[in-house]
Amino acid sequence: MKEKITEFLAERIPIRSIETHVKKPLPKHINWLFSLGAMALFLLILQAATGAFLAIYYSPSPDHAYNSLNYISKEVPFGGFVRGLHHWGASAMVIVVFLHLLRVVVYDSYKAPRELTWIVGVLLLLVVLGFGFTGYLLPWDQKAYWATVVGAKIASTVPIIGDAIGRIMRGGEEVGAVTLTRFYAIHTIWLPWIAFGLVGLHLFLVRHIGSSGLPKNTPKDMDAGKPFYPDQLFEDSVAILILFGVLVVMALFVPVPTEEIADPTDASYDPRPEWYFLFLFQLLKYFEGRFEVVGTFVIPTVAILLLFLVPFLSRKERLPIHKRPVALTVTSISVLSLISLTILGLRSPRLDSTASTASEADQSKVHRSTDTEVFDFGLEEEN
Amino acid sequence: MNPQAEDLASPKRRSFLKASLLFISGLISAVIAVPLFGFAVLPALKKAPKKYVVLGIVDLLKGSRYRKVNYTFQSKDGWIQTNRKRSVYVTDSGNGNFVVFSRVCSHLNCLVRWEESKGQFLCPCHGGVFDEEGNVVAGPPPRALEKLSVKVEDGVLYVKEI
Numbered sequence: 001m002k003e004k005i006t007e008f009l010a011e012r013i014p015i016r017s018i019e020t021h022v023k024k025p026l027p028k029h030i031n032w033l034f035s036l037g038a039m040a041l042f043l044l045i046l047q048a049a050t051g052a053f054l055a056i057y058y059s060p061s062p063d064h065a066y067n068s069l070n071y072i073s074k075e076v077p078f079g080g081f082v083r084g085l086h087h088w089g090a091s092a093m094v095i096v097v098f099l100h101l102l103r104v105v106v107y108d109s110y111k112a113p114r115e116l117t118w119i120v121g122v123l124l125l126l127v128v129l130g131f132g133f134t135g136y137l138l139p140w141d142q143k144a145y146w147a148t149v150v151g152a153k154i155a156s157t158v159p160i161i162g163d164a165i166g167r168i169m170r171g172g173e174e175v176g177a178v179t180l181t182r183f184y185a186i187h188t189i190w191l192p193w194i195a196f197g198l199v200g201l202h203l204f205l206v207r208h209i210g211s212s213g214l215p216k217n218t219p220k221d222m223d224a225g226k227p228f229y230p231d232q233l234f235e236d237s238v239a240i241l242i243l244f245g246v247l248v249v250m251a252l253f254v255p256v257p258t259e260e261i262a263d264p265t266d267a268s269y270d271p272r273p274e275w276y277f278l279f280l281f282q283l284l285k286y287f288e289g290r291f292e293v294v295g296t297f298v299i300p301t302v303a304i305l306l307l308f309l310v311p312f313l314s315r316k317e318r319l320p321i322h323k324r325p326v327a328l329t330v331t332s333i334s335v336l337s338l339i340s341l342t343i344l345g346l347r348s349p350r351l352d353s354t355a356s357t358a359s360e361a362d363q364s365k366v367h368r369s370t371d372t373e374v375f376d377f378g379l380e381e382e383n
Numbered sequence: 384m385n386p387q388a389e390d391l392a393s394p395k396r397r398s399f400l401k402a403s404l405l406f407i408s409g410l411i412s413a414v415i416a417v418p419l420f421g422f423a424v425l426p427a428l429k430k431a432p433k434k435y436v437v438l439g440i441v442d443l444l445k446g447s448r449y450r451k452v453n454y455t456f457q458s459k460d461g462w463i464q465t466n467r468k469r470s471v472y473v474t475d476s477g478n479g480n481f482v483v484f485s486r487v488c489s490h491l492n493c494l495v496r497w498e499e500s501k502g503q504f505l506c507p508c509h510g511g512v513f514d515e516e517g518n519v520v521a522g523p524p525p526r527a528l529e530k531l532s533v534k535v536e537d538g539v540l541y542v543k544e545i
Contacts, residue, residue, distance in 0.1 A: 046415070068461070077422060081418050
């Protein structure tokens, strides 16, 4: 029976060449860090699957978004689990993609002929951050609302065209219904298409050029290792299983942090971004007055451009990072800065919320009752 | 394949790896697929308990003959509390009893109309015809029109949700 099926398929599609392709030997010297790409791919599929199902119940409108997510978490069977997987999967994606990038840097894997693979990878990193930014507006809670208000304002600081960019992001002057629907469309339709397209290209390049392996591989070693299938795929699957196990435990036992429904008038709220944008949040504190644009635009733009250019900066042969003093220094400083900015951001003090908050909250209530037309965004909870 | 890679892949080792790979991918797929299936399907299968809702004031409905009555009642629609609208025909059968016909055709759920001149309910979709008792006279409907359960309390006529 199995032979008949194989024969049937072989007459129609080139399964034999696919077979030799997946059994292609990898470089001799390789380690488990080379599973990080497979882990990122798994996370992308997990996010796509859980996201496609969350979209069954989610309603992208300021009147409904918050309540529809409550409905998912509290009333739909497995709702908390599915939402938890998607939420923690997003954080895992940022971590795994970052480690994947570091692995490539440490082993000098982006050098010729793998520059294009690297460039597509940097684009994918930006796509991941785009997923994060558009995704966490969707719950329409306080964090969602204020992160988007601040995010759009950051984009508005770009010289000359900033105001237009900010408006295009929000869909107008204010963060509201139009912002939510466009973020939803970008998050669930545009970015997934772009992501899968880029991943396809990334995988094609990896397969076509071949895995880089460790720098100590000689040209003879490049196809002297274990076959991709089943050996490497088995190791990938073990790494993925561990990652998935952690996510399942998180989804089951750590509730997705949910805040109050978005309230544009609540001045007692201290806005903080999701943890993976805290470094930027913290960085912005150091640039005052007219230097604001350095933190919001100059540093991020230069960093992203540099990232794209990395493979072209040195034409030397591949070496492990401890034999590349410049790369080692720049990488260490960058990683340490990112980590310390994130920690500083986490510890960043909140405004004193005992004395002033009460009066601020009262004031905002007075505001609402007198200027309802002006301040009522139609965000009241359904009764 | 070169000889060294061949060594790595002894038949026993290869079949172990393949089996483990299959097991791990099956396990992960199941842990994802089962909750996702339940997530998408179970809420749709859940049946809400039916309750009596207000149809109208008895005094105003006295003497009705196939009178079309529209009414609304509060109901939960996912995360929204909504007003559902229904339409029925009400007939006063004397002694304070009422017959309430559902307008939903037993064929494919179109709304039937009472035709006074013919003394029949006609369905606008596929030609179903019902007599004044709601029994099928012609056309594809498999069953009579449904008569709703009614009760009268404090001068108010209630019907059971459908």
